[in-house]
Amino acid sequence: MPTLLDLTSQGDVGTITDESKLSASYTLQTPQQLYELWERQQWQSHVIDLSQDREDWMALSEDDRAHLSWNLSSFFIGEERVTTQFSGLVQAYEDQSEEAYLTTQQVDEARHAQHFNRFYEQVVGLDGTFDARLERARNDLNPAFIQLFDGELVQSGKRLIADPTDIEAKVDFVTLYHMIIEGTLALTGQFFITEYLEEKGILPGFVEGFRLISQDEHRHVAYGTWFLQQKARDPALRRRIADRLMHLIPIAAGVLVPPGADPYNFEILGYSSEQTNGFAFKALNRRLKVIGVDMAAAAA
Numbered sequence: 001m002p003t004l005l006d007l008t009s010q011g012d013v014g015t016i017t018d019e020s021k022l023s024a025s026y027t028l029q030t031p032q033q034l035y036e037l038w039e040r041q042q043w044q045s046h047v048i049d050l051s052q053d054r055e056d057w058m059a060l061s062e063d064d065r066a067h068l069s070w071n072l073s074s075f076f077i078g079e080e081r082v083t084t085q086f087s088g089l090v091q092a093y094e095d096q097s098e099e100a101y102l103t104t105q106q107v108d109e110a111r112h113a114q115h116f117n118r119f120y121e122q123v124v125g126l127d128g129t130f131d132a133r134l135e136r137a138r139n140d141l142n143p144a145f146i147q148l149f150d151g152e153l154v155q156s157g158k159r160l161i162a163d164p165t166d167i168e169a170k171v172d173f174v175t176l177y178h179m180i181i182e183g184t185l186a187l188t189g190q191f192f193i194t195e196y197l198e199e200k201g202i203l204p205g206f207v208e209g210f211r212l213i214s215q216d217e218h219r220h221v222a223y224g225t226w227f228l229q230q231k232a233r234d235p236a237l238r239r240r241i242a243d244r245l246m247h248l249i250p251i252a253a254g255v256l257v258p259p260g261a262d263p264y265n266f267e268i269l270g271y272s273s274e275q276t277n278g279f280a281f282k283a284l285n286r287r288l289k290v291i292g293v294d295m296a297a298a299a300a
């Protein structure tokens, strides 16, 4: 069973990027370095073998399938949302290296959605189109998820598309997308779901793709941390990041709550709300330290 200490011992669930090896000097990888890392970390979602996964899925109890469905649907829709809402940030690049990096992130997100679409088609057995499967998976989502991904994220993306030179809009977007959605929610979900499936020894194809997705997400979060660290040198932007987080964290906490569960005391795949929330928010706080944002000051 993981504890909060696992976060430090595992370097935030990965040794993929230098983000997990932050030194006191807090030197982060630049967009140029992250672009080059992307070239070295290519993978293909469509070659992963899902045949054993289908057998495993059919052998699961109704209850286990329902629990997993809720968790996986959030990722399936989440990957679709972050792909389609990313375009404004690509337009908001400030130099050529950043542009190169940002284009890679959008295609990564499309590939992640492809992995889930394939899983829902071949393993869960949902017929029809990609769009029809997304629509079916939407039935599993909770209201906080809708608020964050259809409300906050879409609004934030529209502001950036309206004016890609608006630095405040860019800071708001990256705070939501890279710090909350990826750094807090996605990496936490990936850690617990992967551990659960590996302990049970099931869905090996899904896990193979999910680990590669996690590798990409660490690179994405490394970009967001780098970007916000640069901008947080300006006290007004630093304050802005903290204010956005104060608004977004309660919504993000709601995303982790299974439908119908007590938000203060629930279990996901056998992990307590204390464990999942603790993991999520410790990961966030560690990055905020690197960025130079003090949430305690913002709350005062």
Ligand SMILES: [Fe+2]
Residues within 6 Å of the ligand: 079, 082, 108, 109, 112, 213, 217
């Ligand atoms: Fe993703």
Ligand SMILES: [Fe+2]
Residues within 6 Å of the ligand: 082, 109, 182, 216, 217, 220
């Ligand atoms: Fe991502």
